[in-house]
Amino acid sequence: xxxxxxxxxxxxxxxxxxxxxxxxxxxxxxxxxxxxxxxxxxxxxxxxxxxxxxxxxxxxxxxxxxxxxxxxxxxxxxxxxxxxxxxxxxxxxxxxxxxxxxxxxxxxxxxxxxxxxxxxxxxxxxxxxxxxxxxxxxxxxxxxxxxxxxxxxxxxxxxxxxxxxxxxxxxxxxxxxxxxxxxxxxxxxxxxxxxxxxxxxxxxxxxxxxxxxxxxxxxxxxxxxxxxxxxxxxxxxxxxxxxxxxxxxxxxxxxxxxxxxxxxxxxxxxxxxxxxxxxxxxxxxxxxxxxxxxx
Amino acid sequence: xxxxxxxxxxxxxxxxxxxxxxxxxxxxxxxxxxxxxxxxxxxxxxxxxxxxxxxxxxxxxxxxxxxxxxxxxxxxxxxxxxxxxxxxxxxxxxxxxxxxxxxxxxxxxxxxxxxxxxxxxxxxxxxxxxxxxxxxxxxxxxxxxxxxxxxxxxxxxxxxxxxxxxxxxxxxxxxxxxxxxxxxxxxxxxxxxxxxxxxxxxxxxxxxxxxxxxxxxxxxxxxxxxxxxxxxxxxxxxxxxxxxxxxxxxxxxxxxxxxxxxxxxxxxxxxxxxxxxxxxxxxxxxxxxxxxxxxxxxxxxxxxxxxxxxxxxxxxxxxxxxxxxxxxxxxxxxxxxxxxxxxxxxxxxxxxxxxxxxxxxxxxxxxxxxxxxxxxxxxxxxxxxxxxxxxxxxxxxxxxxxxxxxxxxxxxxxxxxxxxxxxxxxxxxxxxxxxxxxxxxxxxxxxxxxxxxxxxxxxxxxxxxxxxxxxxxxxxxxxxxxxxxxxxxxxxxxxxxxxxxxxxxxxxxxxxxxxxxxxxxxxxxxxxxxxxxxxxxxxxxxxxxxxxxxxxxxxxxxxxxxxxxxxxxxxxxxxxxxxxxxxxxxxxxxxxxxxxxxxxxxxxxxxxxxxxxxxxxxxxxxxxxxxxxxxxxxxxxxxxxxxxxxxxxxxxxxxxxxxxxxxxx
Numbered sequence: 001x002x003x004x005x006x007x008x009x010x011x012x013x014x015x016x017x018x019x020x021x022x023x024x025x026x027x028x029x030x031x032x033x034x035x036x037x038x039x040x041x042x043x044x045x046x047x048x049x050x051x052x053x054x055x056x057x058x059x060x061x062x063x064x065x066x067x068x069x070x071x072x073x074x075x076x077x078x079x080x081x082x083x084x085x086x087x088x089x090x091x092x093x094x095x096x097x098x099x100x101x102x103x104x105x106x107x108x109x110x111x112x113x114x115x116x117x118x119x120x121x122x123x124x125x126x127x128x129x130x131x132x133x134x135x136x137x138x139x140x141x142x143x144x145x146x147x148x149x150x151x152x153x154x155x156x157x158x159x160x161x162x163x164x165x166x167x168x169x170x171x172x173x174x175x176x177x178x179x180x181x182x183x184x185x186x187x188x189x190x191x192x193x194x195x196x197x198x199x200x201x202x203x204x205x206x207x208x209x210x211x212x213x214x215x216x217x218x219x220x221x222x223x224x225x226x227x228x229x230x231x232x233x234x235x236x237x238x239x240x241x242x243x244x245x246x247x248x249x250x251x252x253x254x255x256x257x258x259x260x261x262x263x264x265x266x267x268x269x270x271x272x273x274x275x276x277x278x279x280x281x282x283x284x285x286x287x288x289x290x291x292x293x294x295x
Numbered sequence: 296x297x298x299x300x301x302x303x304x305x306x307x308x309x310x311x312x313x314x315x316x317x318x319x320x321x322x323x324x325x326x327x328x329x330x331x332x333x334x335x336x337x338x339x340x341x342x343x344x345x346x347x348x349x350x351x352x353x354x355x356x357x358x359x360x361x362x363x364x365x366x367x368x369x370x371x372x373x374x375x376x377x378x379x380x381x382x383x384x385x386x387x388x389x390x391x392x393x394x395x396x397x398x399x400x401x402x403x404x405x406x407x408x409x410x411x412x413x414x415x416x417x418x419x420x421x422x423x424x425x426x427x428x429x430x431x432x433x434x435x436x437x438x439x440x441x442x443x444x445x446x447x448x449x450x451x452x453x454x455x456x457x458x459x460x461x462x463x464x465x466x467x468x469x470x471x472x473x474x475x476x477x478x479x480x481x482x483x484x485x486x487x488x489x490x491x492x493x494x495x496x497x498x499x500x501x502x503x504x505x506x507x508x509x510x511x512x513x514x515x516x517x518x519x520x521x522x523x524x525x526x527x528x529x530x531x532x533x534x535x536x537x538x539x540x541x542x543x544x545x546x547x548x549x550x551x552x553x554x555x556x557x558x559x560x561x562x563x564x565x566x567x568x569x570x571x572x573x574x575x576x577x578x579x580x581x582x583x584x585x586x587x588x589x590x591x592x593x594x595x596x597x598x599x600x601x602x603x604x605x606x607x608x609x610x611x612x613x614x615x616x617x618x619x620x621x622x623x624x625x626x627x628x629x630x631x632x633x634x635x636x637x638x639x640x641x642x643x644x645x646x647x648x649x650x651x652x653x654x655x656x657x658x659x660x661x662x663x664x665x666x667x668x669x670x671x672x673x674x675x676x677x678x679x680x681x682x683x684x685x686x687x688x689x690x691x692x693x694x695x696x697x698x699x700x701x702x703x704x705x706x707x708x709x710x711x712x713x714x715x716x717x718x719x720x721x722x723x724x725x726x727x728x729x730x731x732x733x734x735x736x737x738x739x740x741x742x743x744x745x746x747x748x749x750x751x752x753x754x755x756x757x758x759x760x761x762x763x764x765x766x767x768x769x770x771x772x773x774x775x776x777x778x779x780x781x782x783x784x785x786x787x788x789x790x791x792x793x794x795x796x797x798x799x800x801x802x803x804x805x806x807x808x809x810x811x812x813x814x815x816x817x818x819x820x821x822x823x824x825x826x827x828x829x830x831x832x833x834x835x836x837x838x839x840x841x842x843x844x845x846x847x848x849x850x851x852x853x854x855x856x857x858x859x860x861x862x863x864x865x866x867x868x869x870x871x872x873x874x875x876x877x878x879x880x881x882x883x884x885x886x887x888x889x890x891x892x893x894x895x896x897x898x899x900x901x902x903x904x905x906x907x908x909x910x911x912x913x914x915x916x917x918x919x920x921x922x923x924x925x926x927x928x929x930x931x932x933x934x935x936x937x938x939x940x941x942x943x944x945x946x947x948x949x950x951x952x953x954x955x956x957x958x959x960x
Contacts, residue, residue: 093333094333094334095333097332097333098333102333186333186334188333188334188336188337189336190334190336214333217333217337222330224327224328225327225328226327226328226329226330227327227328227329227330228330228331228332228335228338229329229330229331229332229335230332230333230334230335230336231331231332231333231334232333232334235335235339236335237335237338237339237342238327239338239341239342245341245342248341248342249337249338249341251341252337252340252341253337256337256340
């Protein structure tokens with residue numbers, strides 16, 4: 001995988017068309033969609049009855065029941081509505097590391113998930129974390145907008161210097177609606193990830209956190225005496241690499257990931273860790289499916 | 296552990312700061328590679344607890360620093376003169392005495408004993424400390440101090456390399472006496488009364504020396520030596536299982552019964568522990584003239600051989616004999632021996648007489664006069680310094696005393712007519728008639744002479760000292776006898792040819808008119824004066840001085856050694872020549888003008904003690920028996936620095952590997 005590869009290949013598109021984004025919450029859709037809603041509405045699929053009250057549309061009175069029971073009942077139908085899907089990409093400098101970069105990986109992941117949404121007539125919105133209040137991105141709907149989706153992904157602003165917390169809050173301000181939010185980030189924010197996730201949960205989004213890490217972060221191949229410089233804040237860490245330190249680093253990483261997973265699990269958030277060395281198609285088709293994001 | 300040495304405490308303190316400096320410099324020079332990472336968040340958390348003891352944690356992970364410190368410390372240790380001492384730092388004195396005699400050239404495997412001994416000494420020199428003093432001495436038949444006391448090991452080694460084995464006999468007493476004198480300086484002994492016991496002890500302690508004797512033990516016990524403070528450490532060099540057949544004797548002498556014939560006697564011994572076959576060649580002037588072969592000579596046994604050879608009558612020819620053992624053994628120098636028969640010289644004969652026409656007439660005959668140099672002196676000559684010189688030195692071969700008796704006998708064979716040489720001889724007048732009973736036909740002087748019919752008017756009977764041989768016996772006593780005197784022989788005749796009476800010379804015997812008289816005189820001159828005989832020169836030992844005379848008027852000669860070295864000799868004031876360069880075994884040729892070969896002399900080892908090359912591990916030095924030790928250890932530096940240095944180099948290599956392979960803890 002490299003930077004010049006298209007975000008979605010034709011084969012991938014074929015595989016993704018059979019998938020569907022899943023939400024564990026019922027959201028009020030703005031437009032009628034293909035997604036069955038718990039809301040009762042005007043569709044062809046019968047859902048339930050209720051007593052007639054004054055003012056109800058007489059067209060929905062079940063006259064056969066009135067003939068048998070001599071009581072007026074109104075037929076309720078299953079409402080089919082669309083789903084709001086937000087792909088929230090972290091574009092901080094730390095995401096620009098790796099081969100391919102973690103940000104590129106996030107773009108691909110967003111493209112795949114977005115296309116799944118487009119195929120299901122969901123409302124797809126792509127956002128990057130920014131400390132500025134950007135105009136809301138245009139929501140995309142329908143497979144025909146795939147090219148718009150890809151263009152938006154390719155033109156997303158990068159190297160944002162905002163923190164995760166601030167970026168998420170700004171996102172929440174820009175997007176008051178409800179829906180699925182997939183946060184694509186490495187979560188390597190020294191100010192913490194907790195507030196950001198809490199903010200999303202508070203907005204009652206159905207939140208999925210996909211933590212993207214590069215192989216260099218998972219299995220660092222470092223030797224010697226090094227002065228590590230944080231690309232985001234210029235912070236310096238002097239280390240003398242030794243097997244013991246590497247073991248300690250891996251343990252710390254595991255602990256860090258475990259913390260996030262525990263934090264997310266406590267709030268009903270699905271947390272997934274992905275390596276940029278993994279194939280996005282396979283991830284979406286198998287891993288995210290097992291994690292319940294798609295089916 | 297000793298600290299001090301050449302730099303003192305200040306120097307060592309400075310050196311001790313080196314590891315500390317390395318320690319500090321390590322941190323100064325620690326240059327970390329800058330590396331940009333997505334986040335130091337996890338790294339910071341990882342090293343959080345390590346930074347609690349950051350210095351020690353860093354050191355623990357810094358293998359290279361520890362390796363460098365280890366190298367520095369090891370190098371410092373290598374500079375330390377490690378050793379143990381008691382209260383005071385006193386250097387030891389060592390005297391290395393190396394036997395350079397012939398037996399040290401015996402083979403020991405691929406090397407000779409001498410080289411082995413040199414290697415052992417070299418190894419011992421390595422163990423010397425800087426404060427120790429060592430001396431190098433060598434001995435064969437003369438002791439030499441090759442290098443006086445010094446702590447310069449390089450100089451000692453250089454001198455040791457210059458030493459070479461020589462075909463000489465072994466004399467150890469001089470060398471050990473010299474070593475003993477060095478260890479027991481006379482000024483301490485002489486001043487013993489003035490010095491306090493502590494001062495004497497200090498002086499002796501200062502000079503206390505250990506004599507390391509490297510020899511095969513082939514020397515007589517050294518008894519008359521006071522070792523005093525000298526400690527003798529005998530290091531036997533060589534093995535006991537040797538193979539050696541050696542010629543221990545080769546002598547030549549004239550056959551007294553066969554004129555012009557030489558008898559050669561040889562003795563060959565087997566010094567091995569096993570029987571050895573024998574194959575011997577006798578060569579004359581390089582040509583084999585006789586061969587002796589034996590299947591085996593038992594271990595420790597000797598074989599005596601005798602040969603007989605007839606020489607050419609040509610007067611001026613030199614005959615060289617060589618007895619050679621064919622084959623090889625562990626010691627080659629004794630496998631041959633030489634002797635030489637040189638052209639004879641005219642015997643020097645002196646006649647001291649008041650006048651004796653009969654004797655003078657016989658001595659002036661052509662056959663005799665051409666073969667000798669006759670000097671006639673009156674009896675007064677015996678009072679002169681010239682005669683005194685004859686007493687002290689063998690200037691004449693034969694001195695004839697006619698009716699006179701000297702106060703002191705000359706250093707020469709003598710012939711006394713009518714007088715006794717000394718009080719040991721008694722002449723008793725015989726009552727006439729005097730007639731001969733029998734003559735000794737076996738003695739060279741009277742052999743085959745008809746003396747039975749001689750008539751004597753007046754004669755005396757002779758009674759000589761012990762071992763006197765009667766040559767002519769009369770009816771009432773012995774008329775002619777010959778007796779030994781030290782290395783000479785005295786012929787005494789109990790009669791004279793004539794007698795002075797009233798101014799007339801009266802003959803007392805009819806012998807001068809007989810043919811037997813000149814024959815007897817010729818025999819006497821031939822037997823006692825070596826008239827017409829060549830000179831047999833038995834070989835001399837290597838290193839001995841050769842003194843010889845020549846009849847010719849040569850004032851300069853050239854001696855050619857067996858290896859071809861040439862040396863000019865000038866005639867000395869006494870008319871003789873002296874040559875002292877007898878360092879090689881074999882025949883030395885002496886050439887006169889026009890490279891004429893005038894004589895030769897032989898140098899042979901021919902010594903049982905040198906030929907007995909089996910190592911003697913025990914010998915007597917002074918009052919004690921010294922038993923050899925296989926290896927000596929000089930107490931002092933073990934030169935551990937070499938090993939420390941090796942370890943340091945190993946650590947350095949390890950560091951290199953670690954650095955290049957990035958083996959990190």
